Amino acid sequence: MLSRLDLIVLLCGLGTFLLRWLPVWHARRERQQRPPPVVLQRLLRAIGPAAITSLLVVSLWPIVTQPENGAPILAVGLALLVMVIVKRFKGGIALPTLLGAATYGGALHFLAGPI
Amino acid sequence: MRAVMQGLLASLSIMAGYIPIAISFGLAAIEAGLSPGLIMLVSVVVYAGASQFVLIALLASGAGLLSAVPTVLMMNARHLFYGPALLTQLRDSQRRLPSPLLAFGLTDEVFATALSKVQHIAPAAREPWFFGLQLGAYGAWLGGTLLGTRLGDTIATAPRFVEASMTFILPALFFALLLDVGMKQWRGTLLATTLATLALLLVLPSHHALALGMLAGALYSLPGGQRCSLGST
Numbered sequence: 001m002l003s004r005l006d007l008i009v010l011l012c013g014l015g016t017f018l019l020r021w022l023p024v025w026h027a028r029r030e031r032q033q034r035p036p037p038v039v040l041q042r043l044l045r046a047i048g049p050a051a052i053t054s055l056l057v058v059s060l061w062p063i064v065t066q067p068e069n070g071a072p073i074l075a076v077g078l079a080l081l082v083m084v085i086v087k088r089f090k091g092g093i094a095l096p097t098l099l100g101a102a103t104y105g106g107a108l109h110f111l112a113g114p115i
Numbered sequence: 116m117r118a119v120m121q122g123l124l125a126s127l128s129i130m131a132g133y134i135p136i137a138i139s140f141g142l143a144a145i146e147a148g149l150s151p152g153l154i155m156l157v158s159v160v161v162y163a164g165a166s167q168f169v170l171i172a173l174l175a176s177g178a179g180l181l182s183a184v185p186t187v188l189m190m191n192a193r194h195l196f197y198g199p200a201l202l203t204q205l206r207d208s209q210r211r212l213p214s215p216l217l218a219f220g221l222t223d224e225v226f227a228t229a230l231s232k233v234q235h236i237a238p239a240a241r242e243p244w245f246f247g248l249q250l251g252a253y254g255a256w257l258g259g260t261l262l263g264t265r266l267g268d269t270i271a272t273a274p275r276f277v278e279a280s281m282t283f284i285l286p287a288l289f290f291a292l293l294l295d296v297g298m299k300q301w302r303g304t305l306l307a308t309t310l311a312t313l314a315l316l317l318v319l320p321s322h323h324a325l326a327l328g329m330l331a332g333a334l335y336s337l338p339g340g341q342r343c344s345l346g347s348t
Contacts, residue, residue: 004179004180004258004285005149005174006151006153006156006242008179008180008183008184008311009153009156009157009160009161009170009172009174010160011180011183011184012154012157012160012161012166012170012183012187012188013157013159013160013161013162014160014189015162015184015187015190015193016161016162016163016166016187016188016195017187017215017218017219019191019194019195020194020197020218020219020221021193021196021198021214021215021218021219022195023196023198023199024198024199024201024202024214024216024217024218024221024268025199025218025347026199027184027198027199027202027322028185028202028214032208035180037335041203042336042337043333043336044196044199044200044202044203044339045200045203045331045336046301046332046333046336047196047200047329048200048226048227048230048231048296048334049230049293049296049301049304049305049308049332050304050305050307050308050328050329050330050331050332050335050336051193051196051197051200051223051227051230051259051329052227052230052231052289052291052292052293052296053224053293053308053309053312053328053332054304054305054312054324054325054326054328054329054332055223055224055227055285055289055330056286056289056290056293057309057312057313057328058312058316058321058324058346059286059289060286060324060326061316061321063283063286070239073238076283076286078294079263079283080290083167083287083291085296087291087295089289089312089328093125093128093228093231093232093288093291093292093295094127094128095130096287096290096291096294097128097131097132097288098164098284098287099129100283100287100290101280101281101283101284101287102280102282103153103277104279104282104283104287105276105279105280105281105283106276106280108276108279108281109275110118111275114305
C-alpha cells in the first residue's frame with residue numbers, strides 16, 4: 001500500500017523522467033525522417049557549453065556572496081588558478097577537480113582561520 | 116563492453132562530486148525526519164540533486180502533492196534541452212540504447228561531462244560509453260545516499276576544512292569541464308551566459324536563473340551572435 005509521501009515521490013520521479021525522456025524520444029523520431037534545421041543544430045551544440053557555464057556560475061554564487069570577509073573569494077580564485085595550471089600540465093578532469101577542491105578547502109582554512 | 120567500462124572510468128570525476136553531496140542529502144533527509152526507505156526511494160526515482168533537497172524540505176513541512184510535484188518539475192525543466200543537445204553528438208553511434216535508458220540518468224553533471232568528453236570516443240561506441248558514464252554517476256548517487264542515511268554521525272565528525280573542500284567539488288568539476296570544452300572557442304557564448312546568469316541570480320531563484328541563463332547563452336550562438344563550427348563542441 002502506497003503512502004501519500006511515496007506517491008508524491010513517485011510522481012516527482014515520473015515527471016522528472018518524462019522531462020528527460022520525451023525530448024529524446026521526439027528528437028530521435030524526427031531525426032529518422034529529416035535532420036533538424038541548421039539553426040536548431042547550432043542552438044543545440046551551444047547548449048552544452050552554455051549549460052556548463054551557467055552551472056558553474058550558479059554553484060559559485062552562494063560561495064562568493066557569503067556575508068563574511070573576502071576569504072571565500074580569494075580561496076575560489078586560488079583554487080581556479082591551481083586548476084588551470086594542473087589542467088594545462090596534466091590534463092584530464094578528475095585530478096584538476098580534486099586538487100581544486102582541496103586547494104579551496106586548504107586556502108579557506110588558512111585565510112579564514114580554523115573553520 | 117569496453118566502451119561501457121570506459122564510460123564508467125570517465126564517471127570518476129562525477130562520482131567524486133556526487134558522493135559527498137548524496138551523503139549530505141541522506142544526512143539532511145534523516146534530520147528532516149524521513150525514513151531511510153523513503154530517502155532511498157527519492158534518490159532512486161527522482162535522481163536530481165538540488166530538487167531532491169527541496170523535495171525533502173517540502174515533505175518534512177507537510178506539503179501536499181499539488182505543491183511538491185510542480186515545484187520539483189519546475190526546478191528540473193531545464194533537463195528538457197539536454198537530450199536533444201546530447202543526441203547531436205550520438206547520431207553516428209551504431210549500438211543504439213533504448214531511449215528511456217539514454218534519458219534516465221541525464222543529470223546536469225552527466226550531461227556536462229558527456230558533452231566535454233564524447234568527442235574523444237569513437238562515434239560507433241558513444242552510446243555504450245554514455246551508458247557507462249550514467250551508470251557510474253547513478254551508482255555513486257545511490258551509494259552516497261545510503262552512506263548518508265547509515266553513517267551520518269561518523270561522517271559528521273570529518274574535519275571542517277574537508278567539509279569546505281567538499282562544498283567546492285561541484286564548482287571545481289564544472290570549471291574543469293569548461294576548460295575541457297575550450298573556453299577560447301566559445302568565449303562569446305560563455306560571456307553571454309555568465310552575464311545573463313549573474314543578472315538573473317539577482318532577481319530569480321537559482322534554478323530559474325540556471326535555465327534562463329543557459330538559454331540566453333545558447334541563443335547568442337545563433338546567427339548574429341557568435342559563429343561556431345557545427346563540427347565541434
